Amino acid sequence: MTIEMLSIIGAVVAVSFGAIGPAFSEGRAIAAAMEAIARQPESAGPLSRTLFVGLAMIETMAIYCLVIALLLLFANPFVG
Amino acid sequence: MVAASPLANEVLFHLGPVPFVRAVVTTWAIMAALTLVSWLGLRRAGVHAGTVQTVLEIVVEAIAKLVGEIIGRDSWPYLPFLGTLFIFLICANLAAVVPGLQPPTGHVETPAVLAALVFFSVHYFGIRSRGLLGYVRRYTQPNPLLLPLNVLSEVTRTFSLMVRLLGNIMSHELVIGIIVLLAGLLVPIPFMLLGIMIGIIQAYIFTVLAAVFIAAAVNSAEVE
Amino acid sequence: MQIDGWTLALQAVNFLILIWLLRRFLYKPVKEIIEKRKALAEQAFVESARAKEDAEAARKRFEDGRAHLTQERQEMLKKVDEELERERGDVMDEARRQADRLLESARAAVAEERQAAIAEIRAQATELAVDLASTLLSKSGSGTLNDIFLDRIEKHLRDLSESERERLKNDSAVDGAQLTVVTATPLAVTDQDRWRRRLGACLSQAERAEFATDPDIIGGAELRFPHSVIKFTWADQLEKAKDIMSRDETAS
Numbered sequence: 399m400t401i402e403m404l405s406i407i408g409a410v411v412a413v414s415f416g417a418i419g420p421a422f423s424e425g426r427a428i429a430a431a432m433e434a435i436a437r438q439p440e441s442a443g444p445l446s447r448t449l450f451v452g453l454a455m456i457e458t459m460a461i462y463c464l465v466i467a468l469l470l471l472f473a474n475p476f477v478g
Numbered sequence: 479m480v481a482a483s484p485l486a487n488e489v490l491f492h493l494g495p496v497p498f499v500r501a502v503v504t505t506w507a508i509m510a511a512l513t514l515v516s517w518l519g520l521r522r523a524g525v526h527a528g529t530v531q532t533v534l535e536i537v538v539e540a541i542a543k544l545v546g547e548i549i550g551r552d553s554w555p556y557l558p559f560l561g562t563l564f565i566f567l568i569c570a571n572l573a574a575v576v577p578g579l580q581p582p583t584g585h586v587e588t589p590a591v592l593a594a595l596v597f598f599s600v601h602y603f604g605i606r607s608r609g610l611l612g613y614v615r616r617y618t619q620p621n622p623l624l625l626p627l628n629v630l631s632e633v634t635r636t637f638s639l640m641v642r643l644l645g646n647i648m649s650h651e652l653v654i655g656i657i658v659l660l661a662g663l664l665v666p667i668p669f670m671l672l673g674i675m676i677g678i679i680q681a682y683i684f685t686v687l688a689a690v691f692i693a694a695a696v697n698s699a700e701v702e
Numbered sequence: 703m704q705i706d707g708w709t710l711a712l713q714a715v716n717f718l719i720l721i722w723l724l725r726r727f728l729y730k731p732v733k734e735i736i737e738k739r740k741a742l743a744e745q746a747f748v749e750s751a752r753a754k755e756d757a758e759a760a761r762k763r764f765e766d767g768r769a770h771l772t773q774e775r776q777e778m779l780k781k782v783d784e785e786l787e788r789e790r791g792d793v794m795d796e797a798r799r800q801a802d803r804l805l806e807s808a809r810a811a812v813a814e815e816r817q818a819a820i821a822e823i824r825a826q827a828t829e830l831a832v833d834l835a836s837t838l839l840s841k842s843g844s845g846t847l848n849d850i851f852l853d854r855i856e857k858h859l860r861d862l863s864e865s866e867r868e869r870l871k872n873d874s875a876v877d878g879a880q881l882t883v884v885t886a887t888p889l890a891v892t893d894q895d896r897w898r899r900r901l902g903a904c905l906s907q908a909e910r911a912e913f914a915t916d917p918d919i920i921g922g923a924e925l926r927f928p929h930s931v932i933k934f935t936w937a938d939q940l941e942k943a944k945d946i947m948s949r950d951e952t953a954s
Contacts, residue, residue, distance in 0.1 A: 451686070454646075454679045458638070461645035468652070487706060499709050505716045509723065516727035525738055538732040554733065558725040566720055582713070586705055591713040 405474050409467035416463025423456050487585055501582035508569045508582075537565070541685075548689040549696065556692060559599055563592065564685040571647055571677025574654075574670075581677070584647045586640075593640035596688040597632070604695030613695065639687060646680045821948075828947050832940045839936045851923045851934045852897060858932065859904040870927060881911045884924040888915045901925075 431449040435442045487499040519530035527535060541561040546553035570588065573579040582588040604613040617628040650673045657666045862870070883897060894913050901911060916924075919935035 450675075450679055451683060454676075454683050458642045458645070461649060462638075462641060464649045465641055465645040468649075487709065496708050496712070497706065498712070499706065502709060502712045502716065505713060505720075509716060509720045512720065513723045513727055516724060520727065520731035520735075525735065525742060527735070531735075534728060535732050535735065538729060539736070554729075558721055558729055561729065562717075562721045562724045565724065566717065585709075587709040588713050590705070591710055591717060595714065595717060 401474070401476050405470040405477065409470040412463045412470070413467045416466075417460050420456050420460040424453055427452050427456065487587070499585070499587075500580055501585050501588055504573055504579055504582045505570070505588070507579075508566065508573070512565060512569065541565075544686075545689050548686065549693040551696075556603065556689070559595075560685055560689050560692070563596075563688060564681055567592070567643075567681035567684055568678060571681055572674060574651065574673065574677075581647050581651070583643055583680075584651050586644055589640045589643040589647075592643070592684070593636045596639060596691065597636040599688075600691045600695045603692050607696045616695070635687075635691070639684065643680055643684055646676055650676055825948065828944050832944055835940055836936065852900060855923060855925065855932065855934050856900055856904060858934070859901070870930070882914050882924075882926040883911050884914045884916045884919065884926060887917075889913055897923075 427449065431445055435445055438445075487501065489497045489499050490503055491498050515530070516534065519528075519534045522528075524531075538557075538561065541564055542553045542557050545556055545560050549556060567583065570581050570583045573581045574584075583592075601613070604616070608616075618625050619628075650669075654666055654669055654673065657669055859867075883901075889897065897913075898911055919937045924935055924938075925932040
């Protein structure tokens with residue numbers, strides 16, 4: 399098994415498992431926001447703004463994983 | 479390896495030993511556009527504002543309000559840095575909307591530079607408002623044992639600032655590229671719209687986080 | 703992944719230049735405009751406050767003026783009222799006084815007239831009485847009456863003080879002086895002698911006295927000295943009574 403193959407496997411694992419946590423948390427955040435908006439429709443504006451920011455922060459986790467995967471694929475320090 | 483790496487810089491031309499990459503040229507274009515618009519809009523600034531002047535005023539005042547809410551004091555000393563950060567990031571992230579342009583933030587140098595500037599400006603504003611000793615004491619604040627952690631967090635949060643911006647924009651570009659490769663016409667459009675939203679949100683997050691860092695550095699004087 | 707140092711430096715410089723540019727072309731003008739607006743708003747606020755103050759002052763002035771005017775009007779009304787009252791009082795007083803005066807004068811005139819009428823009546827009555835008395839007396843004139851007067855003259859002469867008597871004596875002592883005894887009716891010769899005799903007892907020159915008659919004296923006798931007269935006549939008495947009566951009238 400070459401380093402390239404290991405890198406590809408590592409990238410796949412990083413992206414797939416790195417996406418689980420943020421996906422789960424984003425779902426929970428959206429559910430909570432929906433509940434809050436349903437309860438208080440007049441505060442939908444500030445809530446959705448905060449929700450987007452929060453989603454972006456959570457998504458950052460997945461992005462980190464994606465960056466790691468990209469590094470493994472395109473800028474692997476162990477490859478030539 | 480893939481020939482055209484998304485992380486690679488496309489060098490447009492060389493001037494002596496200095497390579498001018500696409501991101502730098504795009505930044506110049508953004509700078510020129512922003513300066514031109516500002517100059518034209520506020521050239522004959524009066525109490526009775528014209529359209530462009532009104533828009534500029536609204537933008538500046540909205541940013542000032544946001545920064546003031548976060549920092550909790552007069553926002554004018556911090557506005558040039560934070561406001562410019564926000565405006566530049568919006569323009570840079572949305573550069574992909576203009577055909578032929580690539581966002582400068584999609585390559586590692588620009589986010590790194592911005593994160594580094596945030597890092598330095600936090601110290602600059604902190605020292606300016608509290609003095610060197612008062613600012614340094616902040617790192618031993620809850621407990622002197624936490625000093626290494628505090629210093630480490632300074633580095634990691636700057637790094638995460640950089641990676642967040644870079645990863646979002648770059649990965650989005652990558653996603654668009656893959657989708658174009660797979661589906662071709664029309665299908666990438668919703669993803670491009672999503673890209674606009676991501677760009678705005680990332681600019682907002684970057685600015686807000688920078689403001690929060692500066693506020694923490696400036697305001698813990700009162701917490702003391 | 704390679705990080706290009708040149709690009710880092712360029713981007714950092716670019717961003718710093720952008721900060722400067724935007725500060726120069728965006729933030730400063732906007733801040734100036736906002737401050738200008740704020741100043742204008744402040745000024746407008748101050749001006750409106752001043753205008754309000756002015757309006758308030760004007761209102762106050764107006765109300766003061768109105769109050770003043772009202773007061774003045776009331777004062778004037780009061781003054782006019784007082785004046786009217788005073789004038790009315792004056793007129794009333796004057797009228798009352800005039801009426802009083804008229805009444806008084808009328809009363810006085812009435813009283814005067816009455817007095818005059820009474821006086822007239824009295825005078826007439828007196829006249830009548832004196833006339834009556836004088837006619838009665840002249841009709842009833844007789845020697846006995848003359849004798850009464852003779853007694854009285856005698857008594858009078860006798861009662862005269864020494865100086866008086868001396869003066870009478872001197873009066874009649876002048877040469878050619880004549881004592882004249884005047885009676886109302888001519889005395890008989892016997893009577894004349896008796897008179898001469900009796901008067902001479904008191905007054906030496908009476909012995910040469912002459913006799914004359916004057917019906918005006920009604921009764922009684924008069925001793926006419928050259929410079930004085932001693933009257934004991936009815937006419938004189940009646941005259942005196944009339945005098946007394948008329949004096950009583952005026953006194954009453």
